[in-house]
Structure formats: C-alpha cells, structure tokens
Amino acid sequence: MVPFDDVGAFERALNANTVAVMVEPIQGEGGVVVPASDYLRRVREFCDRHNLLMILDEIQVGVGRTGKFFAYEHSGTKPDIITLAKALGGGLPLGAMVAKSEIASAFTPGSHGTTFGGNPVSCAAGLATVEAIDQEHVLENATSVGSYIIERLRGFARTCDRVKEVRGLGMIIGAVLNHDARPVVDACLKDRLLVNGTAGNVLRMLPPLNLSRQDADAGLAIIERALRTAPIPS
Numbered sequence: 238m239v240p241f242d243d244v245g246a247f248e249r250a251l252n253a254n255t256v257a258v259m260v261e262p263i264q265g266e267g268g269v270v271v272p273a274s275d276y277l278r279r280v281r282e283f284c285d286r287h288n289l290l291m292i293l294d295e296i297q298v299g300v301g302r303t304g305k306f307f308a309y310e311h312s313g314t315k316p317d318i319i320t321l322a323k324a325l326g327g328g329l330p331l332g333a334m335v336a337k338s339e340i341a342s343a344f345t346p347g348s349h350g351t352t353f354g355g356n357p358v359s360c361a362a363g364l365a366t367v368e369a370i371d372q373e374h375v376l377e378n379a380t381s382v383g384s385y386i387i388e389r390l391r392g393f394a395r396t397c398d399r400v401k402e403v404r405g406l407g408m409i410i411g412a413v414l415n416h417d418a419r420p421v422v423d424a425c426l427k428d429r430l431l432v433n434g435t436a437g438n439v440l441r442m443l444p445p446l447n448l449s450r451q452d453a454d455a456g457l458a459i460i461e462r463a464l465r466t467a468p469i470p471s
C-alpha cells in the first residue's frame with residue numbers, strides 16, 4: 238500500500254515483481270477522498286510507461302454512485318481491469334471483475350470458480366439494476382441531487398465549526414469533522430437515518446441513487462440537527 242493521490246509513491250514502490258497497480262477512483266472507506274482531477278490519467282501514464290496493468294476498484298463508486306456508470310468516466314482515461322460489487326446486484330450478492338478482452342481471455346470458464354458465482358437470481362437482479370439505471374434517469378438524479386446535497390452541506394458547514402470540509406461526487410459524500418464522527422452517526426441513527434463514520438472523523442453519506450429532492454431535504458434536516466446537537470467527544 239502506498240499513499241493515495243501520489244503517483245510518485247508508485248514510482249518509489251515499483252520493483253521487478255510489480256505487475257499492476259490497483260486504486261479506488263475515490264476512496265470510500267478511506268474517508269471519501271477525491272483525488273486531483275488528473276490523478277487517474279497520471280496513474281495510466283505510469284502504468285503504460287512500466288508495462289503494468291491498471292486496476293480500478295469500483296466496488297464502492299461504480300454502478301452509478303458518482304453520477305456516471307463507472308467513476309473512471311470522469312477521468313478521461315480507461316483502466317485495464319475493474320472490480321465491481323455492492324450496487325451491481327441491486328441488493329443481491331453479486332461481484333464482477335471486468336477486463337479488456339486480451340486480459341479476460343487468460344481465464345477460461347471455471348478457472349476462477351466460486352460456489353455461488355454467477356448464480357442466476359443475482360445475475361437477473363444485476364441486469365434489472367443496469368436496465369433501471371438506464372431507463373429511470375438514475376445517473377442524472379445522482380448527479381443533480383448529489384450536488385444539491387454537497388452544496389447545501391457546504392453552506393451549513395460555513396455556520397458549523399465542527400465541519401472542516403465537505404467533499405464528494407454524485408452520491409458519495411463525506412463531511413470531514415474536527416472530531417470522531419461516531420456521536421453524529423449515533424444521533425442520525427436515533428432519528429432513523431443511516432449514515433456511517435469512516436476514517437475516524439469523516440461522516441460518510443451514500444444515499445440511494447434515486448433519492449428525491451424532498452427525501453434529501455428530510456435527510457439533510459436530520460444531519461444538520463445531529464451536527465448542531467450531538468455531543469463532541471473528548
């Protein structure tokens with residue numbers, strides 16, 4: 238592992254055994270860390286220069302989360318391999334590794350087996366999910382409601398000392414607090430809103446991609462109340 242958003246760190250870690258680099262387009266568990274806009278392009282150049290595969294872990298940010306089907310589509314470059322899961326099955330367990338055909342052909346059917354892999358019910362749910370994303374303007378909604386949430390939280394942050402920064406893209410949103418996020422998470426849960434704390438002090442929001450503006454307002458009211466009233470941990 239090397240520091241995120243730092244191509245120089247790959248250069249320093251490179252050795253004769255290196256075959257690939259694997260990064261998240263935006264770090265999720267790492268605290269909703271959005272890299273510089275040229276980061277993935279620079280990772281691509283680094284991989285091309287050293288004949289390495291570029292693997293993007295889109296398990297958290299793929300399948301529409303950022304407002305594009307794949308998060309890499311914001312970057313102007315393409316990876317060689319993508320990992321997908323979470324949203325891919327629309328709630329049913331499903332994961333996939335997607336690769337350029339010359340790489341994928343290294344596997345033949347059965348060479349990467351898993352007991353429940355490719356089960357028909359999950360695959361049907363995956364197809365239905367992709368169709369719904371296409372037909373129900375889900376990406377447009379994730380883009381517009383996501384930027385509404387980010388802007389509104391940024392406005393709120395100007396009035397609230399405990400929020401240092403609000404960052405994200407589409408429907409992956411993090412509010413960086415000046416203390417551990419747990420009391421704010423707990424206050425939201427008490428009000429029946431599911432949010433999470435990641436990287437210690439980041440309040441992470443991953444709302445449904447089809448969230449309406451009204452439901453966003455209702456959720457934001459809970460989050461703002463929690464940020465105003467939750468105890469600050471010592």
Ligand SMILES: Cc1ncc(COP(=O)(O)O)c(C=O)c1O
Binds near residue numbers: 323
């Ligand atoms: C970016 C990323 N990659 C991989 C995983 C692990 O995924 P799985 O549980 O499908 O193995 C997660 C889970 O949170 C994740 O966020």
